[in-house]
Amino acid sequence: MAIENTLPAAPQQGTQDTQAPAAAPASVRPMFVVRTVLIVISVVAIIASALNAAGAWFPSIPYLGSRGSSAITHYTVYMVAVPLLASIVLASFGGWRRGAGKVLITAGAVSTVLSLAGAARMVAVAWQNDVTVSLLPLLDPVAIVRTPVSTIRDSVTDNNGKQLDFAIYPPAGGAGDAPVLAYIHGGGFTGGSYLTRGDDLGWFADQGFLVISLEYGLSTQDDHRWDRTLGEIGCALAWIRSNAQRWGGDGKRIAVLGESAGGNLALNAGYRRADGTLPVSCDGEAAQVAAIGAIYPVISVADFHDNPHFEYAPASRRMASFYTGGTPREYPERYASLDPVQYLTPEAPPALVLHGTNDSTVQIDAANYWFENARRVGAPARLITLPLAEHAFDKRASISNQIMRQTMRDLFRDQLR
Numbered sequence: 001m002a003i004e005n006t007l008p009a010a011p012q013q014g015t016q017d018t019q020a021p022a023a024a025p026a027s028v029r030p031m032f033v034v035r036t037v038l039i040v041i042s043v044v045a046i047i048a049s050a051l052n053a054a055g056a057w058f059p060s061i062p063y064l065g066s067r068g069s070s071a072i073t074h075y076t077v078y079m080v081a082v083p084l085l086a087s088i089v090l091a092s093f094g095g096w097r098r099g100a101g102k103v104l105i106t107a108g109a110v111s112t113v114l115s116l117a118g119a120a121r122m123v124a125v126a127w128q129n130d131v132t133v134s135l136l137p138l139l140d141p142v143a144i145v146r147t148p149v150s151t152i153r154d155s156v157t158d159n160n161g162k163q164l165d166f167a168i169y170p171p172a173g174g175a176g177d178a179p180v181l182a183y184i185h186g187g188g189f190t191g192g193s194y195l196t197r198g199d200d201l202g203w204f205a206d207q208g209f210l211v212i213s214l215e216y217g218l219s220t221q222d223d224h225r226w227d228r229t230l231g232e233i234g235c236a237l238a239w240i241r242s243n244a245q246r247w248g249g250d251g252k253r254i255a256v257l258g259e260s261a262g263g264n265l266a267l268n269a270g271y272r273r274a275d276g277t278l279p280v281s282c283d284g285e286a287a288q289v290a291a292i293g294a295i296y297p298v299i300s301v302a303d304f305h306d307n308p309h310f311e312y313a314p315a316s317r318r319m320a321s322f323y324t325g326g327t328p329r330e331y332p333e334r335y336a337s338l339d340p341v342q343y344l345t346p347e348a349p350p351a352l353v354l355h356g357t358n359d360s361t362v363q364i365d366a367a368n369y370w371f372e373n374a375r376r377v378g379a380p381a382r383l384i385t386l387p388l389a390e391h392a393f394d395k396r397a398s399i400s401n402q403i404m405r406q407t408m409r410d411l412f413r414d415q416l417r
Helices: 028-057 064-074 076-092 099-128 198-206 229-247 261-274 301-305 313-324 332-337 364-377 399-415
Strands: 153-157 163-169 178-184 210-214 249-259 289-295 351-356 381-386
Touching: 028 064, 028 076, 028 099, 064 076, 064 099, 076 099, 099 381, 099 399, 153 229, 163 198, 163 229, 178 229, 178 261, 178 399, 198 210, 198 399, 210 229, 229 249, 229 261, 249 261, 249 399, 261 289, 261 351, 289 399, 301 313, 301 332, 301 364, 351 364, 351 399, 364 381, 381 399
Parallel strands: 178 210, 178 249, 249 289, 289 351, 351 381
Antiparallel strands: 153 163, 163 210
16 A cells, blocks of 8 residues: 655755745834835925915915015025925935926925025115124024013003003113103004014113003994094103103103004104194193104005905905095095105104015005105105015014114114214
8 A cells, every 4th residue: 555755845956935024124114104204294394385485486476475475584594494404305315316306306496595595685685774684583483472571561541531551661771861662563453462572672672772662542343543543642652751751761752663553653643743733632742753663564544445465455454444434435534644644744753664575464565655755755764675575574583573673773773862
């Protein structure tokens, strides 16, 4: 009887073992995850940077224009560094060998160049105006947000029963005769607060100014304060004139600084105090204004109402209508009375306006309109335009913020000696 061979057959010569290969070492998997995460982050960073850079250089692009202009102004260093580093990461992983990778790396490089060119233009404006640019503040873009507002407060009640509040920043060293800087906040005449810009106002105080941030009544849908707001500014200037010495200031040496809607009020207050038409809603005489600083100011409230920018036009119309009670067609006299250009005279105090070329809330045409009329009348005026800058371009520790601080300080020092 035949006996079966139950032993396993020996592998034939020349055949390969078909056993499954050993699993990859566990250490390979984390490296794969890290590589994937870095690639994804780099791709997102390049796309975001490229869109922002395109928006800054082509501000008419819907939505991207305003956001890109703000990004390149507020986060200049990061707009340059982020796409550059992201492109290097992609290239290091061989992205330059693939079609999509080549496109992304090229986009990152172009974004870096555009952002660097924007930064160079801003630095050029700084140098042209004797501004020293410091790199360190640019690396901490939220520094201003963390700075507290002064806790020293005071107030006055005007003849209409309106309480006007003040935040006070005493001058460094406690000087008894420091020049005074009155700050008027923005907010479209309907919002904002005197409890803002703690970092900037504290900086001016460190430069030797007694800084007083003042509040005024805000307009609403049912309370149109176009005929009272400037009187409240006049009342605040009268109070400052009488009380500055309590905080170490000289009430006879006053400059005003305003932003956006506050810039309109600052220009009107300074010009109308000079020609004797400034209303004052409380007892006392408003201080003479020696110099005016206005940051992206609303010049013509009618033009502000008719803002052509599709994204911000509804808000502009609402704020101007709340302030005046209607449209420029309904109340042309009201709107005309709020235009500081009509109060320009050769005796007007020197004024400096800073405005961004990409401003979508208050068009750059407004600043040019003011400057051309000031030159025509012979009023002392200076206009600094900031390339690629949006509205509120100085609200971070940026190059534009350094330009604002130093140029305004120099103006005020020259005029308040």
